[in-house]
Amino acid sequence: MVEAGFSWNEGTADRMFHGKQYDWPMTPEGQASFLRDVCRTIHDTPGGRGIGVIWWHPDSIPAKGANVWMGGSCALWRPDGSPLPALGEFARF
Numbered sequence: 001m002v003e004a005g006f007s008w009n010e011g012t013a014d015r016m017f018h019g020k021q022y023d024w025p026m027t028p029e030g031q032a033s034f035l036r037d038v039c040r041t042i043h044d045t046p047g048g049r050g051i052g053v054i055w056w057h058p059d060s061i062p063a064k065g066a067n068v069w070m071g072g073s074c075a076l077w078r079p080d081g082s083p084l085p086a087l088g089e090f091a092r093f
Helices: 028-043 085-092
Strands: none
Touching: 028 085
16 A cells, blocks of 8 residues: 555644544544554455555654645654654554
């Protein structure tokens, strides 16, 4: 699966997520739960055809003077560079 992504921050300036209902909250834990569900689905694909997940712009943390995708709300790191819980989900599968 390519281009998976989910916001860990409801405060995103991007309208991609606004006004929509999701099964996961836009929180660090919700982002981790989303990625866990995606990885589980891919892992459970019959015939071993689900071989991996690629997260879209995992490193898009805000930086002074830079325009980053979705304002960094879908990154796998916080603006201070510390990892978000979702990053650990890749090790589960």
